[in-house]
Amino acid sequence: MESMRGFFILGLAVCTFLLYQAWQKDYGPKPAQQEAVEQSSVAVASDEKVISGDSLISVETDLVHYKIQPNGGDVVYAELKNYNVELDKTDNKVVLFDYRDRMYQAKSALLGQGAPDNQLPRATFSSTQQSYVLAEGQEELKVPLSWINNSGVTFTKVFTFKRGQYLINMEYQINNQSANDRTYNFVAELARDQKPTGLEEKSSFGMKPFMGVAYSPEEQQYEKVDFEELEEEPIKTSRQGGWVGFLQHYFISAWIPPQEQQINITSSVKQNKDTTIRFVQPTISVPAGQEKVVNADLYVGPKDLEQLEAAAPGLDKSLDLSWVWWIGLPLYKMMQFFFGLLGNWGLAIILVTIVIKTLLYPLSAAQYRSMANMRKLQPKMQRLKERYGDDKQRMQQEMMKMYKEEGANPFGGCLPMLLQFPIFIALYYVLFEAVELRHAPFFGWIQDLSVADPYFVLPLLMGGSMWLMQRLQPKSPTMDQMQQKIMSYLPIVFTVFMLFFPAGLVLYWLCNNLISVAQQQYVTKKVENAPDKPKKAIKKK
Numbered sequence: 001m002e003s004m005r006g007f008f009i010l011g012l013a014v015c016t017f018l019l020y021q022a023w024q025k026d027y028g029p030k031p032a033q034q035e036a037v038e039q040s041s042v043a044v045a046s047d048e049k050v051i052s053g054d055s056l057i058s059v060e061t062d063l064v065h066y067k068i069q070p071n072g073g074d075v076v077y078a079e080l081k082n083y084n085v086e087l088d089k090t091d092n093k094v095v096l097f098d099y100r101d102r103m104y105q106a107k108s109a110l111l112g113q114g115a116p117d118n119q120l121p122r123a124t125f126s127s128t129q130q131s132y133v134l135a136e137g138q139e140e141l142k143v144p145l146s147w148i149n150n151s152g153v154t155f156t157k158v159f160t161f162k163r164g165q166y167l168i169n170m171e172y173q174i175n176n177q178s179a180n181d182r183t184y185n186f187v188a189e190l191a192r193d194q195k196p197t198g199l200e201e202k203s204s205f206g207m208k209p210f211m212g213v214a215y216s217p218e219e220q221q222y223e224k225v226d227f228e229e230l231e232e233e234p235i236k237t238s239r240q241g242g243w244v245g246f247l248q249h250y251f252i253s254a255w256i257p258p259q260e261q262q263i264n265i266t267s268s269v270k271q272n273k274d275t276t277i278r279f280v281q282p283t284i285s286v287p288a289g290q291e292k293v294v295n296a297d298l299y300v301g302p303k304d305l306e307q308l309e310a311a312a313p314g315l316d317k318s319l320d321l322s323w324v325w326w327i328g329l330p331l332y333k334m335m336q337f338f339f340g341l342l343g344n345w346g347l348a349i350i351l352v353t354i355v356i357k358t359l360l361y362p363l364s365a366a367q368y369r370s371m372a373n374m375r376k377l378q379p380k381m382q383r384l385k386e387r388y389g390d391d392k393q394r395m396q397q398e399m400m401k402m403y404k405e406e407g408a409n410p411f412g413g414c415l416p417m418l419l420q421f422p423i424f425i426a427l428y429y430v431l432f433e434a435v436e437l438r439h440a441p442f443f444g445w446i447q448d449l450s451v452a453d454p455y456f457v458l459p460l461l462m463g464g465s466m467w468l469m470q471r472l473q474p475k476s477p478t479m480d481q482m483q484q485k486i487m488s489y490l491p492i493v494f495t496v497f498m499l500f501f502p503a504g505l506v507l508y509w510l511c512n513n514l515i516s517v518a519q520q521q522y523v524t525k526k527v528e529n530a531p532d533k534p535k536k537a538i539k540k541k
Contacts, residue, residue, distance in 0.1 A: 166301030209249030216242035221314025346442030372527035449504035463495030465513035
């Protein structure tokens, strides 16, 4: 029964973790106020007018359909071709940037004398085409937008899209053919409303998807701030390199400056709740008759770990695996490796489970040997109970004496169970955060491993496997009938819990239990067939 006590401890730990998640969301400490920067922030001027879909410039790559507004040259639409809003509705894709019934845009601007964004209305850029398509076999697509001011300065805004990437390079080419030197500031800004995305999964028990701002403060790579905190404490800081962005479940948008540049980062929230996060690059000087270029990268897409790692330092932290990242990240990469071999995320989870159980086998074997030895001692325990049942203190003394003589350890099963807790929580975060598992099928009725089993088959099988494990445990003579009854209900309690967990997590726990049963049977038979060891002599005083 020590193993079942371990399960009870594990269940209590999981419940405590989920309660902590809820408490942290509502009452956790707020991030410290950032130190003010000397240079005041500069916001992108915003035209208060409805965007006309007919005037937008369409850009289609292999992954995303973008739309760019000529007025200001902002990216106002991004539809992800490989991600459906709902599992079986392929005609309804996930849209991040949008201008229709909501506001979510990536703005970029130049401020300074005669600059395109220095006053309202912002400059309207011209383009040689209304529509651009990354053709089959084409690796790169450039979309140039141009505008010339009255002084003879030409501003060319060039967007570069690459096949297989969610990262866009944007550069301003400034050709100063005027008679005077010019100075400019480049501003990159993400602006969005606070409306729910409609993509939040409702069956991830105990976890609420984060939606809000993320950025990299000085001497850190990652910090996230929800909208309520942002209203109370706006961001105002400076650093070299870094990035700013918006997070939502599975997806992210981020502006990334050249990492060698010093930038100022600020945020603001309007009365209508529209929220902005931006950075301003250092002032550049463009002498008369010369040309200069300023640039930044824009990421808009899923939390693809490989692409995030390549885009900017710390951007991969947006795949938030919390305090168990040191376990979660290897598990995630291991799952990716097995998926690459098998093409099925459910099978990848099963293989990860096998690897984990193999690595933990030396500890598990010690646990199972302890339980097997305890089972062999059941007749002696029963005799001690009959003899000293009314004297619990004497009963404990005699049992400890027997354990010492027989070389048995009644607490030998606790450590492997405790080690499983961080693994369980890490996999919980991986299944909650990894976009690859969103709408990922296993087989049959399980078409999405990131949400609960719709027919509760896996939770029921998991409960059955726990009941089987319980039947294999030796009973403790020191446990009264009430305690034994409580322990007998553990499989039911865990089954109820698992009804609400992602199917992928329940699949892991089911496989873990079945492998544990097989390992336990193997070790138990090995111990039972082994010759009895001579009793340890007790030294007489």
